[in-house]
Amino acid sequence: MVDESLLETDVLVIGSGIAGGITALQLARAGASVVLVTRTSVPEESNTLYAQGGIIYRGENDSPTLLVNDILRAGAGLSLRKVARILAEEGPALVDKLLIGELQVPFDRTPEGNLQRSLEGSHSVARIIHAADATGSAIEKALITRLRQEPNITLLKGYTAVDLLTTSHHSRNPLDVYRPTTCMGAYLFDQQNRRVIRCLARATVLATGGVGSIFLRTTNPPGARGDGLAMAARAGARIINMEYIQFHPTAFYQEKAPLFLISEAVRGAGARLVHHNGEPFMEKYAPHWKDLAPRDVVARAILQEMIEHDVPYVYLDLASHLPAEDIRQRFPTIYHYCLSQGVDITRQPIPVVPAAHYSCGGIWTDVWGRSTIHRLYAVGEVACTGLHGANRLASTSLLEGLVFGNRVARHIARQLSKYPLPPADNYPPWHDTGVEDPDPALIQQDMNTIRHIMWNYVGLVRKTRGLRRALRDLRLLEMEITHFYRITRLTDALIGLRNAVQTALLIATAAWRNPVSRGAHYRQD
Secondary structure, eight states: OOOTTEEEEEEEEEOOSHHHHHHHHHHHHTTOOEEEEESSSSTTOSTGGGOOSOEEOOOTTOOHHHHHHHHHHHTTTOSOHHHHHHHHHHHHHHIIIIIIIISOOOOOBOTTSOBOEEOOTTOSSOOEEOSTTOHHHHHHHHHHHHHHTOTTEEEEESEEEEEEEEHHHHOSOGGGGGSOOBEEEEEEEETTTTEEEEEEEEEEEEOOOOOGGGSSSBSSOTTOSOHHHHHHHHHTOOEEOTTOEEEEEEEEOOTTSOOEEOOHHHHHTTOEEEOTTSOBOGGGTOTTTGGGSOHHHHHHHHHHHHHHHTOSOEEEEOTTTSOHHHHHHHOHHHHHHHHHTTOOTTTSOEEEEEEEEEESOEEEOOTTOBOSSBTEEEOGGGEEOSSSTTSOOTTOHHHHHHHHHHHHHHHHHHHGGGSOOOOGGGSOOOOOOOOBOOOHHHHHHHHHHHHHHHHHHSSSSBOHHHHHHHHHHHHHHHHHHHHHHHHBOOOHHHHHHHHHHHHHHHHHHHHHHOOSOBTTBOBOO
């Protein structure tokens, strides 16, 4: 009799953005069977889909050394040179081979047919290539199309990872307690059928993205709630650098309208940050870089100006620096969104505020994506390779997903024969303790509480008193949510709430423990 609650595969990949997608694609090509899981019904939905600005390639008179130096400077002394060198040396060739050559991503080109390169904040040369202002969308759609064609990949849509299966936490073999903690797959919640299945795997890859949606204002999609981080932390993986949450300086702001990312490329094209009277202000905060300063500098400058002038937002003026037709052609997505909200960016400045954007920390990994748990890998924003240090350089995230997704796949393919498939009898089916149906209003209320705590006390500027309050409130909330989780039938929202409060505590605790202001972590006191 076939057990429909059990899946067995060579590799389980959780997350379908560029990092998870490239990992799955390269492993499938190497002959491995892959289960690729996404919690949404549309696999393209990911942080990658919303990446606007572009991906690092190579510029004129550019070199790996120049890029490494730019990464180290933006990372405020906390980036690992070895990892930056890997990105700089392996990245452009993979962009050529996979994105341009195979996936045929439609990057913008000059009239002569050459790739159009842009300058972004803290880059020393113009080396960013893009597909208008929807680069991530172009990459993600091409990647998912290719993944659907791969016979070795089983794509599970609408499945939420609940917990990692490990020898330490779940094995029925009492002697496994003496083994190093090893990941054997995960419990997956089938949203449509309201059941949990076991997926046993020789190797497991977390590619679950970021944490932005646990903050009140974010450029991230709703699913960026720290699922992979929380699961890895519960399993005992080492988590580092979680205090370094990068806030994007410019998100479109209008009361009652959703926040919308205004790409770094807009400032790269000449836009200036100004007040209502057109007066620019970045020169007094970053005389050399001005509006192209590192994101943490720009974001804090905007916050300071908002406080000093008692205004809810500042403006980003592109209309004074670029012809209207060029704006519509170069930034069609931004143009049409702002126009739908009553702002014509070819004639008017854009109202903007900072918003939580990217987690520079995450699950510690080595240069092959291995975590401190045997057979558990992490890649993309959920991982911390040391590349970003204390503050991510613009347009490195897509390239990191490409480079390290490829490296994770290479390492697993070499090791797979040494990773036996775990015996199914050793890992019990899911036992659901929930007896009550979830109250969506209660879940939403708790999520809103987390978001306000994180925004007010663990945001752009942090103070000892605020962090103390955040930790106290979050610990109490975690106790309530943990009890609620145990007695309530599973839903995706309930799983996300549990992960969100635990991720919030990881960030708040890291911020509390680190009294040194560096990069994206700023302690005012």
